[in-house]
Amino acid sequence: MQTADIKIEYDEKSKTLTLVLSGELDHHSAGRLRSEADRELAVKRPKHLIIDVSSVSFMDSSGIGFILGRYGKAELLGATTSVKGPSQQIQRLLLLSGANKLVNIIK
Amino acid sequence: MKNKPVNEMRLEFNSKSINEGFARYAVSAFVAQLDPTVEELSDLRCAVSEAVTNAIIHGYRDTPGTVYITCKYYEDRTVKIKVTDKGVGIEDIKQAMQPLYTTDPTGERGGMGFAIMQSFTDRLSVRSKPGKGTSVTLTKKLSPKR
Known part of the structure; x- marks a missing residue:
């Protein structure tokens, strides 16, 4: 079982903040990663936020909540939000939650 | 027609969020005996995760x-997973099961738990008594053995 992890990448030129998530994103891990993600958003104030889930091996509604929560924070900054590399399972959750109407989905 | 289960397991653990992953793994390992498809296993893991998380945070x-x-499976490859807590219970089950209805304190779970459980299983049944607890039963019939 992989605990969830977050890696922060920032491209100054395009003002793009990428949150690279890995492992299992559930209620337990989302709580932990939330504050680090929000701190980066507040400090960097990017124009674009990318949530890279290509290495996320499991996600439930807490993961969707994490994505939507960060989307909400990005919106307040006037930043766009994209979800990168969602698996079939994650795509289903994005569809079921309607999150696919709010965030861009990129491969 | 379901008779006696072919196999059954019971699990009890502390209502700590760190055990959510453990619960998913334990159920996956048990259901794996039936050689489910990747999607079927994925669906059940997610549904169980929702039910267990609800027990812990609500x-x-x-x-x-x-x-x-409790997890059991039958001859016809029907799997039944029951997640029970002896917590506060649900006052109004119908309301709780409305899409996007949430009482989550962080406001970040979105009220999707029941919708996901319903979408990823064949049948969801919820029984609850305020002050006594809640049990959620997930039923899914797996496709024929490959």
Whole structure:
């Protein structure tokens, strides 16, 4: 079982903040990663936020909540939000939650 | 027609969020005996995760308690997973099951738990008594053995 992890990448030129998530994103891990993600958003104030889930091996509604929560924070900054590399399972959750109407989905 | 289960397991663990992953793994390992498809296993893991998380954050509201899981499967490859807590219970089940209805304190779970459980299983049944607890039963019939 992989605990969830977050890696922060920032491209100054395009003002793009990428949150690279890995492992299992559930209620337990989302709580932990939330504050680090929000701190980066507040400090960097990017124009674009990318949530890279290509290495996320499991996600439930807490993961969707994490994505939507960060989307909400990005919106307040006037930043766009994209979800990168969602698996079939994650795509289903994005569809079921309607999150696919709010965030861009990129491969 | 379901008779006696072919196999059954019971699990009890502390209502700590760190055990959510453990619960998913334990149930996956048990259901794996039936050689499910990747998608079927994925669906059940997610549904179980939702039910267990609900027991922890709503049933027990992060106070100590025990979460109980019973898992059984039948000859016809029907799997039944029951997640029970002896927590606060649900006043109005119909309301709780409305899409996007949430009482989550962080406001970040989105009220999707029941919708996901319903979408990823064949049948969802919820029984609850305020002050006594809640049990959620997930039923899914797996496709024929490959």
